Amino acid sequence: MDTLILLTLLVVVFALAFDFINGFHDTANAIATSVSTRALPPKTAVIMAAIMNFVGAITFTGVAKAITKDIVDPFALQNGTLVILAALIAAIAWNLITWYFGIPSSSSHAIIGSIAGAAIAAAGFGILNxxxxxxxxxxxxxxxxxxxxxxxxxxxxxxxxxxxFNLYKTNKGFRTVQIGTAALQAFTHGTNDAQKAMGIITMALIAAGMQSDDEVQEWVRFACALAMGLGTSIGGYKIIKTVGGKIMKIRPVNGVAADLSSASIIFGATLIHLPVSTTHVISSAIMGVGAAQRVKGVKWGVARKIVLTWIITLPISATLAGLIYLLLNLFV
Known part of the structure; x- marks a missing residue:
């Protein structure tokens, strides 16, 4: 029982760490366009994103419930807390690697792949829902x-x-509008991304026998929202450069179009309780906007590198989590 309590506490700590890292890893996604067009100075944009991320994170729980029960059944999972701990370690490691190299990888892919990989290592493919x-x-x-x-x-x-319309006046007007769309973007980011950590902690509490349903407890909601907000306040300036400038040259009108497009998709996914990658959605919206502006204006080489990272994240994180579970299982 002492080991189980210790493992559950470690899961909570690592889940909050994942949420914190997710905050500074994905901050760039919400504010990259507004910073690159100089609608907002970086520090102001990061503070605004932190506040809106916190508000968005504490508002919804549907995605958290999907994470809790839709990947594996936490009630049927043997060594559940160890599985979840291995998944978190793998997802955090991948997030830090991609952040260090300035690659806008997906925290969602990383954690979902990691949970699946660790669970398969523990109980075989039949454990997946x-x-x-x-x-x-x-x-x-x-x-x-x-x-x-x-x-x-x-x-x-x-x-x-x-x-x-006059180009100068239009850009000036859209630069002002971008402040609002960046705030909306950060809010929708919080409604979807922070819930993944909430779902993981709830999953661990069920696996440890400390909870009998998939409702997200109030302390879990607040802790995850706070971790996401604090992580966001640090910012991810390396990724801002990739998302905000290396895919295409962004003008204010492009930024507003990209922000509105991605925010609507992320919030739509939140409303139907589905986790999506905010990184993927925002980067893809920028590509779509760029293609409409001028196909040759999109730096497709950078886009291909981003897409490649999207593709490899699931299998790499799943394999890494499986190996970490087997290693932890030797000692626990």
Missing amino acids: YEGFIKILQALLLSPFIAIAVGFLMMSLFKVIFKG
Whole structure:
């Protein structure tokens, strides 16, 4: 029992650490366009994103419940707390590696792949809740393509609406609007991303026999929202450079189009209780906006590198989590 309590405490600590790292790792996604167009200075943008992330994180719990029960059944998982601890260590390691190299990788892919990999290492492929797991994978895989399409359509619409407007005045107006769209972006980021840590802690509490349903406790909601907000306040300036400048040259009108496109998709996913990668959605929306502006203006080489990271994150994090579980299992 002492070991079980200790493992559960470690899961809570590592889940909050994951949320904290997720905050500074993904801050760039919410504010990259507003910083790159100079609508907001970096420090102001980061503080605003931290506040809006916290507000968004504490408002919803549907995605947390999906993480709790849709990947594996926490009530049927043997050594559940050890499985979740291994998954968190793997996801944190991958997040830190990609952050160090300035690659906008997906925290969502990392944690979902890690949970699946650690659970398979512990109990075989039969432990996966295939219906729920496939639904989550579909959301993760389809959302970037939807974001490209919505970004393309949004920018095409803006081009028609503002065709005869003075370019200088239009950019100045959109730069002001970007303050609002960046805040909206950060809020929607919080509604989806922070809930993943909430779901993981709830999953661990169930596996440890300390909770009998999938309701997210108030202290879990507050702790995860706070960790996400504090992490966001640190910021991820390396990734801001990649998302905000290396995919395409962003003007204020492009930033507003990208922000509105990605925020609508992320919030839509939150409302139907599906986790999506905010990194994927935002980067893809920027690509769609860029393609509508000028296909050759998108730096597709950088985009290909980002897409490659998206593809490899799930299998790498799953394999890493499986190996970490087997290693931990030798000692615990």
